[in-house]
Amino acid sequence: MVMTQYGIKYAVHIMTAHFGNLVAKVCETLLRKGPLTLRLLIRFTELTPSQVNNSLLILIQHNCVQAFTDVTEGEFGDAPKDDTLYLALFSNILHRMRFSKFVAIASQKLGQDKNCQELLEGLLQNGRLSMEQLVERAESSGRAGNHPISDVVHDSLFKLLNAHFVERCPAPEPTLSPKVEEPPPRKRGAKAAKISEVPETLEQRLIEAARPVEVLRFSMGDTNPEAEKSEHHSQISGQKRKHDDLEIAQDSGDADGPILWRANYDEFIRCLRHKACIEHVRSQFDDGVVNVLSAILEATRSSEKIVKTEITVPLSLDNIYEEVMKNEVGRSMTLDRVEASLAALGCPGMDDYKINLRRIIEQAQTDEVESIVLKRYGRDAYRMFRFLSKTGGLVETEKISDSSFVDKNEAPKILYRLWKDEYLYMEKVALTVPRHSLCLLWRVDRYNLWEHVLDEMYHASLNLQLRLAHEIEENKELLSLPKDNNNKPLVKKMHHFENVRNLLRSSLVKLDDALMLFHDF
Amino acid sequence: MRKSEGPSSLKRKRPDLGTKNSSGGALIGQEKVLYDLICSKQSMGICTFDMKRETKFAESVVTKSLKSLQTKGLIKIVQHYQNKGKKFYLSNDFEPAKELTGGNWYRDGELDKDYINTLKQVCARMIQRKKLMTIEGIVESFKQSGAFKVELSREQIEEIVNALVLDNQVMEVKSSGFGEFEFIPIGKICYKYCTQGGGLKGEPKTGAMASIPCGVCPRITYCTPNGIISPATCVYYTKWLDF
Structure with a gap:
């Protein structure tokens, strides 16, 4: 989904809060103007070259900007020109608000491993770190117990890499040719070709081009025996590759200097997507269905190549049952119940069962939009909107009011309000038979509406942040008060402020989930 | 324009016609014309304006005839559900159509x-x-x-x-x-x-957006960080955070 106006404003606000005005200005220029060369960036921002340079370094360090070489064909027989351009990575900027969620996921999946958690936190806070820097950080925190610090860091990193929570940094400056490239050789084979998609946006193309090959991406180092394990892991996941590819990648990638590590946002987003699917199913079905879905997602996780996997890889009933049994709650389920749960999830499979995750996500998105319609425009509007949403096509006013039990005098007014706020699409049709009249047809235009809702959500997130900043500013003196204060009115005020802060923060977290639903899933 | 001229010119002629034909019998004839017209419209009914246009009778004649037909229990009046002032005349043998009443679920023109x-x-x-x-x-x-x-x-x-x-x-x-x-x-x-x-x-589950003031704000399009409507001064926020 595209960046909207408020999306950019929100991203700039995040950057200002985290890195100050200069970096935010550079980032904003890149977000608004698209990829730029250093020269143009300096001209547009009207900052000094060193200021722009430093800002770019910060942005690259924190994975918010990716540099690339753009090869343009020379005119009139000249040699091809290559420029270094900088592209702001919008999604990565928004991910900065999700760091606490990422840490929580990692700590849950890795069994509350404190060392892993600390290492991940370090990477999230600092953007990119080398092994040496990671060890230095661990040393300064002094939490290693009896083991040598470097071993502890090594083990933690290995665990995080195995879980794909951490990855090697992408190539610093990949070359992007003007035409859409042929898929790299590693994507040979019918199976891989089916899974891989041609990236749509420049951002996606660039990320794809800069990303180290799968084997290298999650391996500690080429001399390391663990690399073999990791390779074995990715072979299981259906991406067989030859050793030649490894060499190619080393040549093109980070051959110079120490290997830099960073958090793999994709993996966290994938986990959050699974969680969102499960939560949505939980709101509709019983625990049995939830268990079956969780089991399938767990079993097919390693085969997922992209974050937005539409349909899970086929699994047989026996495989699913086996996976369900691993779970404590699942052990009480009979095979019949598992089959019924699969049917409830919309799996018509006879031998192989596949779950359409895209549909679950779409339903969750629809629920979110409908809930806004209900709150903002009332129950009658909610029914009409749902009717139009279900029908899909253009429907005339009278039919809408008839089907949704809304008074025929009220229906046009409500529909007009929804149309005015861009929640509906309207088309006028002039009728000549039986008499001259104007007929209004209405439709839910999903694509535009989703974008509109997303923009409103960015706006709302920005507002929540600004209000939170305002509340903190207003109650600054309360924060400096000692905790054992006996002044009753002051204590009451402090409690109120804390409640306000918690409410705003929790709302932000929830709204961010909804944002991901529309932007990342 | 012409419409207003028409009835007024008829107005002078018609009573003469009536008195010429028979004493009082002519009115029955006009009533019959009107009644037939109303019947022909079946469940859709007809309003006085259309009656006058189709029969070219004077307004007073139409009004009088309709009253008479009503007292005889031959016709009934139905209000249009969208325009309460517009009355439709229907034969008593027919039930009003959906287009007039609004449908099965409407009573007296209201849902x-x-x-x-x-x-x-x-x-x-x-x-x-x-x-x-x-x-x-x-x-x-x-x-x-x-x-x-x-x-x-x-x-x-x-x-x-x-x-x-x-x-x-x-x-x-x-x-x-x-x-x-x-x-x-x-x-x-x-x-x-x-x-x-x-x-x-x-009640459907309230979504993340719908549970904060911005989700239901009718003025969200006018809201800007330092504008007249801004999150820092927003009354909806103040109300929401006042607990």
């Missing part, structure tokens, strides 16, 4: 919301009790309950169930033939009560 809500509640309770029902089952339950004096058609019950689906109180599911659908043929549409997703009393 009978109380009646519909009662029906919806009864229907929702039926489905809630049985957990899963087919439309035939619901129709049968309505018949057996005998709670309503007027018998509802299958179409009407279907409309009520569909409204419950739109309210998100009831879910439309296809039978898979096993589990809870054991006794229902595969592929048959069934209705299931939303127990969890529906939340309290069928």
